[in-house]
Amino acid sequence: MKINIDENSGFCFGVVYAVEKAESFLERNNPLFCLGDIVHNDLEIKRLHEKGLKTIDINYFKKLKNQTVLIRAHGEAPDTYKIANENNINLIDASCPxxxxxxxxxxxxxxxxxxxxxxxxxxxxxxxxxxxxxxxxxxxxxxxxxxxxxxxxxxxxxxxxxxxxxxxxxxxxxxxxxxxxxxxxxxxxxxxxxxxxQVSNRDKDLKLFCKNNDLIIFVSGVKSSNGKMLYDVCSSQNPYAKFISSTDEIKTEWFKNVNSVGITGATSTPSWLLVQTKQFIQKINFEK
Ligand code: SF4
The missing domain is CATH 3.40.1010.20 (4-hydroxy-3-methylbut-2-enyl diphosphate reductase, catalytic domain)
Incomplete structure (x- = not known):
């Protein structure tokens, strides 16, 4: 069985930029607060939390003083900048350009x-x-x-x-x-x-990728709008498209009579998770 990772998948540049900014700060300082989930992917958030990133909501942010807070790719409303200024918050602005x-x-x-x-x-x-x-x-x-x-x-x-x-x-x-x-x-x-x-241009190649593989494993966080949208594209092209958030959700029976598996994901799905998914599937195949 062939297992192909979609070469156009992985983070969009907006998310890459936010994650790189967070990691580069955390290498030198700790903690770093992030207003909302840095990316709609629980496993990537867990990885960054282990490095010292702390996710906070707007109510927590309003009370926070003299700390460093990252603004994620989604951007923020003008009020957030005003509050930061009033509370002596050092903002790392990773809003997508x-x-x-x-x-x-x-x-x-x-x-x-x-x-x-x-x-x-x-x-x-x-x-x-x-x-x-x-x-x-x-x-x-x-x-x-x-x-x-x-x-x-x-x-x-x-x-x-x-x-x-x-x-x-x-x-x-x-x-x-x-x-x-x-x-x-x-x-x-x-x-x-x-x-x-980065989203709309993926449609055409994704459709082809879905047609060229017997089974599609679509990896995404459930909160990702882009994940939902791209998964709909996959399932419109291939009836055997499966949505998973982690490898625990993969079922062995999906692979019966399958010659090629395509692994893809949202613009918020990290590449390492796609590779991990491939390795997990290779193991299932090996045990058969
Ligand atoms: S606009 Fe959104 S999807 Fe596009 S690059 Fe920026 S963060 Fe990514």
Missing amino acids: IVLKLQIKIKKAFEQMKLKNGQVVIFGKKGHAEVVGLNGNTLNSAIIISSEDDLDQIDFLKPISLFSQTTKSATSYFKIIEKIKKRLITDDFTYLDSVCK
Whole structure:
């Protein structure tokens, strides 16, 4: 049985940057606080916790003083920087540059929409850290839509400026754009293709990878939006696509009559976990 690791899988550069910043600080100092999970992958978080990283939530952060806190790739709302300043917090800002650019564009759109009584709309997951950070740049006034069912929240008479969370599916985003266009009464509608190319460009190669292997093992944390989206791509191409968060979830019976296994994952899945998954499967095969 052949076991192939998808060469396009592993962390996106935004996550690589955040993890490298955390590790480089921890080599010299301890502890380092991280506001929220550094990446949506429990095993990678566990590895970094063992090095001294401490994950904290916003309530803990508000009370923290004179410490160093890492801002992860998802970015943060302006309020977080204000609190850090007031509490003498040294921030290590590992916000992904793509997210930072999007925040600036949303802030600008918010200022423009204010002048013409318009609306900033964000296609994203409600409560997701990146969406919270983006919305913070509109003084939390943006309309967050997660699906077509949420479109009724938009006033189609008023100007609309639409953005997407970076990790949403480009296909779903463009479907939403078409639905909005059909309901428009205003002629003032703009949208930005803000889906990250590290995510959208993976679709095509991933589809081919899924077709070229009998069985797909998709490795991702359950909290990863991008993981959910890419797994949907896999299962649309290969009925034998299995979602796992760790090797404990692998079942021997999946491998019956299988000639090739493809291992892939989300942009938040570390490469070492994909290699570990391959080694685990090689062992099952060996014992047969
Ligand atoms: S998916 Fe794209 S935008 Fe999000 S952290 Fe990775 S590189 Fe940055």
